[in-house]
Amino acid sequence: xxxxxxxxxxxxxxxxxxxxxxxxxxxxxxxxxxxxxxxxxxxxxxxxxxxxxxxxxxxxxxxxxxxxxxxxxxxxxxxxxxxxxxxxxxxxxxxxxxxxxxxxxxxxxxxxxxxxxxxxxxxxxxxxxxxxxxxxxxxxxxxxxxxxxxxxxxxxxxxxxxxxxxxxxxxxxxxxxxxxxxxxxxxxxxxxxxxxxxxxxxxxxxxxxxxxxxxxxxxxxxxxxxxxxxxxxxxxxxxxxxxxxxxxxxxxxxxxxxxxxxxxxxxxxxxxxxxxxxxxxxxxxxxxxxxxxxxxxxxxxxxxxxxxxxxxxxxxxxxxxxxxxxxxxxxxxxxxxxxxxxxxxxxxxxxxxxxxxxxxxxxxxxxxxxxxxxxxxxxxxxxxxxxxxxxxxxxxxxxxxxxxxxxxxxxxxxxxxxxxx
Ligand code: HMG
Numbered sequence: 006x007x008x009x010x011x012x013x014x015x016x017x018x019x020x021x022x023x024x025x026x027x028x029x030x031x032x033x034x035x036x037x038x039x040x041x042x043x044x045x046x047x048x049x050x051x052x053x054x055x056x057x058x059x060x061x062x063x064x065x066x067x068x069x070x071x072x073x074x075x076x077x078x079x080x081x082x083x084x085x086x087x088x089x090x091x092x093x094x095x096x097x098x099x100x101x102x103x104x105x106x107x108x109x110x111x112x113x114x115x116x117x118x119x120x121x122x123x124x125x126x127x128x129x130x131x132x133x134x135x136x137x138x139x140x141x142x143x144x145x146x147x148x149x150x151x152x153x154x155x156x157x158x159x160x161x162x163x164x165x166x167x168x169x170x171x172x173x174x175x176x177x178x179x180x181x182x183x184x185x186x187x188x189x190x191x192x193x194x195x196x197x198x199x200x201x202x203x204x205x206x207x208x209x210x211x212x213x214x215x216x217x218x219x220x221x222x223x224x225x226x227x228x229x230x231x232x233x234x235x236x237x238x239x240x241x242x243x244x245x246x247x248x249x250x251x252x253x254x255x256x257x258x259x260x261x262x263x264x265x266x267x268x269x270x271x272x273x274x275x276x277x278x279x280x281x282x283x284x285x286x287x288x289x290x291x292x293x294x295x296x297x298x299x300x301x302x303x304x305x306x307x308x309x310x311x312x313x314x315x316x317x318x319x320x321x322x323x324x325x326x327x328x329x330x331x332x333x334x335x336x337x338x339x340x341x342x343x344x345x346x347x348x349x350x351x352x353x354x355x356x357x358x359x360x361x362x363x364x365x366x367x368x369x370x371x372x373x374x375x376x377x378x379x380x381x382x383x384x385x386x387x388x389x390x391x392x393x394x395x396x397x398x399x400x401x402x403x404x405x406x407x408x409x410x411x412x413x414x415x416x417x418x419x420x421x422x423x424x425x426x
Contacts, residue, residue, distance in 0.1 A: 015054050019044055022056050047328055063274060063331070064088040065338065066267075069095040070103025071220070071353045078354060079335040080270035085378040087266045087358070090365070094357030097228040097364075101308070104222045104356065106349030111216040112158065113182050113318055115190030117171040117197060118205040128169050129162045131200075136160060139193055143173055146192035147185045153178045157189055168205065171197070174215060179344045181278060181320030183209050211281045212288050213316035218348040220356055225308040231368045240309045242367035243302050243360075250298025260298040260359065261290055264313065267358030271351050275339070276332035277319045285316040300359045313356040317348035380407065387412040393419060 010025050017025070020041070027037040040057040049055040066078040066088065080088050098104060122128060132139065136159075143157035150156045155176035163170045173193055175186050186209040194207035226236030229243070250260040265283060272279035290299050300313045321344050326332055341347045365371050384397040387409060393416065400415045401407045 019049050019055050019057070022054065026056065051325055051328070061273070063335075066091045066095055066271075066354060066357075068092060068099050069350065069353060069357065070099040071106055071349050072108075073103065075099075075103075076339055076341070076350055078271055078339050078350060079274035080267065080354075081273040082266065082270035084266065085382050086375040087270060089374070089378055090361035091267045091270075091354055091358050094359070094361035094364075095354070097224050097360060098222045098311075098357055100228045101223045101225050104220045104349075104353035106218065106220045106353060108345055108349070109217070110176070111213075111318065111345065111348070112174045112176050113186045113213060114210045114215060115173040115175060115186040115193070115207065116210050117173065117190050117194045117207045118165070119169045119171065119197060119202050120167070120205045121203045122167075122169050125162075125164055125169055128171070128202075132160055132162050132171060139173075139196065142192050142196045143175070143189040146188045150175070150177065150180075150182075150185055160193070172210075177318075177320070179321050180323035181318070181326075182323065183278070183281070184323075211285045211316075211318075213285050213318040214289075216316055216318035216348070217314055218317040218352045219312065219314040220349065220352045221310065221312045222353070222356060223305070223308060223310050224360065227308075229308065229364060234368055236308065239364060239368055240304055243309060243363045244304045246363045246367055247298060247300065247302040250300070252297075254296045257290065257296050257298045260300065260363075261286065263362040264299055264355040264359045266362075268315075268351055268355040271354050272319065274332070274335045275319070275321070275341070275347060275351075276324060276326035276329055276335075277347075278324065282315075282317065282319070285318070289314075289316055300356060302360075302363065311356050311360060313352055313359070315352050315355065317352055319347050319351065320344050321347055376407075383407070383409070383412050384416070387416055389416055 010029060014022060023037060023040050026032065043057045043060065045058045048058050061081050061083050063079055063081045066080055069076045069078055080091065082088065119128065139160045140157050144151045155178040157173055157175050159174045161172050163172055171193065173186070173190055175182065175189055177185055187207070190207035190209065194204045197204050226240055228236070229239040230236035231239065250257045265286065268282065269279045272282055286299065290296050299315060300311060302309050302311050320326065321336065321341065339350070341350060362371070365374050380398045380401050381394055384394045389397045396419055397412065397416055400419065404411055
């Protein structure tokens with residue numbers, strides 16, 4: 006049931022919206038002030054019903070080597086140990102020459118879906134016969150892309166159950182290209198409607214199999230060893246973890262979450278649509294009918310060889326990329342100039358992230374490294390001030406088990422000690 010105050014809420018100014026929410030939800034003056042303080046110049050232009058900005062921490066991966074070039078990659082993420090792990094994995098791979106990334110042409114696909122089709126073969130023949138016209142229709146809808154050397158390049162037909170999907174393949178050059186492809190697909194849909202066909206919908210597909218990015222790497226035994234385990238044993242155990250993710254969906258999902266830890270963080274920092282990449286990645290993980298780990302690690306005579314392929318239809322222009330000041334600065338830091346370069350870097354980062362997680366899981370377990378970094382968040386969550394955090398985290402090392410309750414108790418003790426000093 007709609008409430009009086011939320012009708013036409015979108016027509017109000019951010020200030021008016023905050024005022025209403027403050028009254029409706031009993032926000033304290035400090036909470037209301039917090040919302041106002043974090044309002045940004047562009048927020049209200051970028052999203053609807055805008056009230057404030059939600060900030061996430063940004064850090065950098067400093068040593069990612071891809072195709073011989075060393076990158077510093079901004080990452081935006083709220084979870085402790087993700088950036089540390091990315092650095093850890095990337096450093097081990099850099100010692101063996103870094104990541105090798107393929108450099109293939111990339112295209113996006115727009116679907117024009119027809120329904121109530123009596124004779125699918127007739128559509129296939131029509132699309133073949135009218136290929137030039139259809140490409141012209143698509144390109145006329147967004148001519149600037151063709152002028153840049155891109156644009157609609159081919160159109161094919163696919164049966165999808167009782168539907169026919171007319172797929173429009175578009176080279177979107179350096180852009181993310183979703184709006185371009187949608188505009189072209191709608192123009193082609195209009196053409197089909199004019200020929201008397203029933204068009205159900207026209208929309209970009211995020212299953213970007215024509216924007217696949219593959220990266221490979223090697224890691225030497227010496228760079229895998231821990232204080233208590235030889236590099237040979239660690240390598241074998243990582244290869245076994247990889248085999249496990251290939252056969253067990255429970256493990257595969259977690260393995261892939263670890264890969265996406267780094268990929269999403271880099272995508273957010275680069276202003277890309279990480280939801281599109283996430284959905285494409287998980288669909289790709291299921292391409293053979295069952296969900297599997299996206300990465301592969303194999304034992305060699307000298308160490309491990311790793312491989313990761315993902316649909317990576319990213320862009321370096323368009324969307325909110327040019328609008329967000331921090332995104333613009335991030336491109337200066339990463340020195341990434343093209344969409345292909347960004348795709349190569351992002352997928353390499355995913356494989357580095359995966360290596361660090363698997364090495365931890367196959368040796369000491371995740372908690373040892375991860376929890377050490379998580380402790381700072383735990384300290385903040387029980388109310389430690391920034392000056393108390395170091396002391397509190399230090400005191401955790403004397404405990405056999407640390408949780409919220411223990412952390413609160415330790416914080417109280419620290420405060421008592423300080424007040425006695
Ligand atoms: P370590 O081996 O104890 O670190 O790693 P180290 O002190 O030996 O340092 C080695 C290198 O690691 C450093 O080289 C840095 O590159 C990096 P240096 O600069 O000293 O020459 N490094 C750091 N970089 C930035 N900040 C730091 C830092 N520490 C080390 N603070 C570490 C400790 C936590 C990195 C390691 O144990 C690790 O990689 N663990 C995995 C952590 C992880 O994956 N976290 C993600 C959250 S858990 C999750 O969501 C995913 C998961 O479920 C996925 C899956 O199941 O597959 C695990």
